[in-house]
Structure formats: C-alpha cells, structure tokens
Amino acid sequence: MSTETAEVKKSEALLSKRRKGIITDPLDDNNPVTVQVLGICSALAVTSKLEPTLVMSISVMFVVVFSNLIISLLRNAIPQRIRIIVQLGIVASLVIIVDQVLKAYLYDVSKIVGVYVGLIITNCIVMGRLEAFAMGNKPYDSILDGFGSSFGYAWVILVVAFFRELLGNGTLFDFQVMPDAFPKVGLMTSPVGAFIIIGLLIWVQRWRNGYVEAE
Amino acid sequence: MQQSNGYIIGFAVAMTVILGGLLSFTAVSLKPRQQHEIELDTKKQILASVGITGEDKMKLSNLFDEKVEAVVVNAAGEQVDYSGNVLKLNVQKEWKKKNAAEKLLPVYKVKGDDGKVSSYIFPVYGYGLWNEIWGYVALEADLNTVKGVVFDHKGETPGLGARIASEQIQDRYVGKKIKDNSDLKGVVMLKGEGNANVDDYHVDGMSGATLTANGLNKMVVNYMELYKSYMSKAKGTAAVLN
Numbered sequence: 001m002s003t004e005t006a007e008v009k010k011s012e013a014l015l016s017k018r019r020k021g022i023i024t025d026p027l028d029d030n031n032p033v034t035v036q037v038l039g040i041c042s043a044l045a046v047t048s049k050l051e052p053t054l055v056m057s058i059s060v061m062f063v064v065v066f067s068n069l070i071i072s073l074l075r076n077a078i079p080q081r082i083r084i085i086v087q088l089g090i091v092a093s094l095v096i097i098v099d100q101v102l103k104a105y106l107y108d109v110s111k112i113v114g115v116y117v118g119l120i121i122t123n124c125i126v127m128g129r130l131e132a133f134a135m136g137n138k139p140y141d142s143i144l145d146g147f148g149s150s151f152g153y154a155w156v157i158l159v160v161a162f163f164r165e166l167l168g169n170g171t172l173f174d175f176q177v178m179p180d181a182f183p184k185v186g187l188m189t190s191p192v193g194a195f196i197i198i199g200l201l202i203w204v205q206r207w208r209n210g211y212v213e214a215e
Numbered sequence: 216m217q218q219s220n221g222y223i224i225g226f227a228v229a230m231t232v233i234l235g236g237l238l239s240f241t242a243v244s245l246k247p248r249q250q251h252e253i254e255l256d257t258k259k260q261i262l263a264s265v266g267i268t269g270e271d272k273m274k275l276s277n278l279f280d281e282k283v284e285a286v287v288v289n290a291a292g293e294q295v296d297y298s299g300n301v302l303k304l305n306v307q308k309e310w311k312k313k314n315a316a317e318k319l320l321p322v323y324k325v326k327g328d329d330g331k332v333s334s335y336i337f338p339v340y341g342y343g344l345w346n347e348i349w350g351y352v353a354l355e356a357d358l359n360t361v362k363g364v365v366f367d368h369k370g371e372t373p374g375l376g377a378r379i380a381s382e383q384i385q386d387r388y389v390g391k392k393i394k395d396n397s398d399l400k401g402v403v404m405l406k407g408e409g410n411a412n413v414d415d416y417h418v419d420g421m422s423g424a425t426l427t428a429n430g431l432n433k434m435v436v437n438y439m440e441l442y443k444s445y446m447s448k449a450k451g452t453a454a455v456l457n
Contacts, residue, residue: 079223086230093234097241104245107252190374 022144026152029209033156034202038124042116043157044194050173052112053161057154059098059113063120064129065146067091071134072142078135087130088121095120125153160197164188257302264351264365265325265334283336284324290315292444306340306349320441325353334362335449337442341434344426346370348379348434354393358446361402364388366431376427387418393439397447401436404428 012019032038039060046056067090071078078086099117102110110117120126129149134142165171168188170178187193205211218226255272258279262268269275285301288294297304301321309318320337327333336353350366366379378384391402392415400416408422420428 077226079218079226081218082223082227085227089230089234093238096238100241100245100249104248104252107249107256111256 023148026148031152032125032149034205044191046113046116047157047161047194048189049165050161053157055109056113061150063094064126064150066094068134068142068146071130072139075135091126092121163197164193254302260365261351264336264353264363266363282326286322287319288445290441292448306338310340339434339438343371343430344376358450359392359394361388361391371427375424378421401439403432
C-alpha cells in the first residue's frame with residue numbers, strides 16, 4: 001500500500017499547511033495533465049467549446065471526490081486481492097449516475113459529452129488517485145486530494161477550451177466576442193488544435209517550473 | 216493483511232448488490248424525466264426541418280402541439296391506426312423490418328396560417344460510413360420542393376462526414392426538387408465539393424466524405440421511395456379539396 005504523506009497528528013488544523021499542499025500541489029507542480037500527462041484523451045476530445053468542457057470538469061470532480069471519499073472510508077475493509085475491481089466498480093457506478101443525471105437534466109450537453117462521460121471510468125486521474133492516495137489516507141484528506149486533482153485537471157482543459165473556442169469559433173460560451181471579420185482558425189475546432197495548445201501549455205509550465213523528466 | 220476467500224467473496228457480493236441496487240434506483244427514477252427530454256428534442260429536430268428554431272424547448276413543444284399533426288402511414292400510402300405516441304415510434308426498428316409493407320412510416324403535417332397543410336415532414340434513417348445517420352426531410356405542400364432538412368449522426372468523422380449535421384450542408388437542400396414529373400430523382404449529393412451548375416435534383420458534395428454522402432443519398436432516396444405512394448395520394452386529396 002502506498003503512502004504519499006506522513007502520518008497525521010491528532011490536532012491538525014482543518015486547513016493546515018500540509019493539507020493546503022494536498023490541494024495546491026496538483027494545480028501546478030504536480031498537475032495531472034501537464035506534468036503527469038494523464039487524462040489527455042478527454043482533454044483533447046471535449047475541449048472544442050467551453051460549455052461541455054465545464055460540464056466535463058464538474059463531472060470528473062464529482063467522480064474523483066466521491067470515489068476518493070468512498071474508497072478512503074472502506075480502505076481497511078477492502079480485500080487487497082480484489083481492490084482494483086472494487087475501485088472500478090465504485091468509479092463505474094458514480095460515472096453511470098453522472099451520465100444518467102446529465103441525460104435527464106442537461107440533455108443537449110449530454111449529447112456532446114455523452115461518450116466521454118462514460119470514458120471517465122478509464123480516466124487515469126481517477127484510478128491514479130484511488131491507488132496512490134485514497135487507499136492509504138483518511139477520508140477528509142482524500143476529499144481534499146480529490147478536489148486538488150480535479151481542479152488541476154479542470155483549469156488545464158478550461159484553458160484549452162478557452163483558446164479553442166475563441167480562435168476556432170470566435171465565441172466564448174457561445175456568445176460571440178470576436179468581430180465578424182475575425183478569421184476563424186478551423187484547425188482549432190479539430191483535436192489537432194487541442195494537441196497544439198496542450199503541447200504549448202506543457203512546455204510553458206515545465207519551463208517555468210524547471211521540471212525535467214526523470215531518466 | 217491477507218483476508219480469507221470467504222471474506223473476499225462476501226465483500227464482492229455485498230458490493231455488487233449495493234451498487235446494483237443504487238444504479239437501478241437511479242435509472243428507474245430518472246427515466247420519465249429522460250424520456251421527456253428525448254421527446255422535446257425530437258420535436259425540436261422536426262421543427263428545425265421546416266426552419267423553426269429556438270432555444271426555449273417548452274415554447275417549441277407548445278408550437279409543435281399546436282401546428283403539427285402526426286399520422287402513421289404504410290408503404291402503400293394508406294393511413295394506419297396507431298394508438299401510441301407517434302413521436303416515440305422507433306424509426307430504426309421500422310427500417311429494419313424486412314417486409315416493406317409492414318413498415319410503419321410517420322408523417323408530420325404542419326398546418327399553415329390558412330389551416331391547410333403547408334408542409335410535410337418525413338423522418339429518414341440509414342447508415343453513414345461508421346454508424347447510424349438519421350434526420351427529417353420537409354417538403355412544401357406541392358410534395359416536390361424541399362423546404363428544409365435536418366440530419367444527425369452517431370459517429371461520422373468530425374470535420375468530414377459529421378458535417379451533415381451542420382447548417383452549411385443542410386441549407387444546400389432547400390428549394391431542391393425530389394421529382395421530375397413523376398420520376399423520383401431524390402435529392403442526391405454529388406461527389407466532391409465546389410461543383411459548378413448543380414441542377415435542381417442534386418446538391419454540392421462534401422469533400423473527403425464521399426462514403427458518408429453515399430449513405431446519406433441512399434437514405435434520402437430509400438425513404439422518398441417508401442413515401443411515394445403516400446405522396447401521390449396526399450396530393451390527390453389536396454387537389455380534390457381545392
């Protein structure tokens with residue numbers, strides 16, 4: 001069982017320095033998308049407009065936070081030998097619930113993101129956090145970790161979607177912001193555009209943080 | 216810590232029961248709401264084929280109820296008694312029936328301001344390159360001129376075949392004719408894009424999406440063929456009424 005953090009003292013503050021670190025680390029230094037390069041498939045697929053991207057971010061957040069919480073609560077009861085199946089079962093159930101709720105209340109958005117919501121099950125961020133964190137930490141810390149990781153994922157895909165929608169369609173959240181004369185970049189509406197922007201983001205962030213991949 | 220096999224099996228069984236129950240409960244309790252959304256979306260698509268669009272789905276739904284009369288016909292052009300909700304009639308299932316005479320074909324008649332039928336809308340269904348495609352073809356009261364079309368798809372290539380769902384492609388069908396006298400010509404999409412002098416029975420193609428276009432052409436022509444008898448009958452009655 002992996003343990004990323006040290007044993008917690010009894011009287012730790014609700015938002016101690018260590019706990020703040022759990023949330024802020026994945027936003028920058030340990031970003032799941034730009035540093036760990038996880039969850040790229042959905043980052044490429046759903047980011048052509050801001051609205052579906054936002055829905056996707058919230059869905060991922062819901063799944064990561066709740067699966068982290070549930071796994072962390074059950075971490076001492078889950079049999080080691082079938083833990084991956086248990087994790088998958090819980091993640092898959094949460095994803096199906098999200099998908100059903102979207103179909104019922106946000107039908108138009110679910111038509112766009114539908115396939116990719118189902119693919120949250122295979123989003124490496126989710127399973128990664130469960131294995132690396134929730135299996136070895138207390139529930140409250142696991143919730144914070146879930147929020148941290150999903151915010152880290154969310155801001156990256158929202159930035160990508162911002163540029164893709166602005167340059168590709170001249171709109172933001174479907175409101176036209178660019179003048180009609182603005183030459184739309186068709187490339188940005190296809191996944192190729194997402195590759196380019198994610199590539200640039202990864203470059204900028206690694207350059208700024210001086211991150212070098214381990215040999 | 217190594218648990219016994221009995222504990223592992225018990226844990227797995229308990230998890231399955233709890234998660235299964237939770238999921239069935241979610242699915243059952245959200246189902247009415249989802250079906251309502253699907254119906255609203257169908258109405259929205261049907262209205263879009265005659266150029267009525269909007270964001271407010273409830274408004275569109277009311278307009279639909281007020282203006283559109285749905286009937287079910289068969290391939291011989293006779294009206295069929297259909298007690299259920301025509302909107303929920305599964306076009307895909309009807310298309311897969313081997314015997315053309317058994318197929319139930321919905322027709323949506325849109326009433327104009329003068330109370331007469333101003334356009335007819337026919338659902339269509341077929342296969343593109345990768346997966347299903349479907350849509351609605353709306354004809355003017357003369358049952359020859361295309362008033363508008365909407366197409367949608369499940370998994371055509373984005374940027375290529377998926378363009379059938381875009382207004383840019385659908386607008387090309389407006390004003391085209393499906394028949395030359397009584398010869399059914401369909402509206403056929405040409406190969407390649409930027410064709411000059413496209414006649415009344417063809418529309419310009421989509422570059423790089425010939426296979427999707429082939430499926431689309433097949434779909435449109437197949438259905439115009441199926442509805443042919445109905446069209447000639449409907450036209451006949453309209454002539455009598457006038």
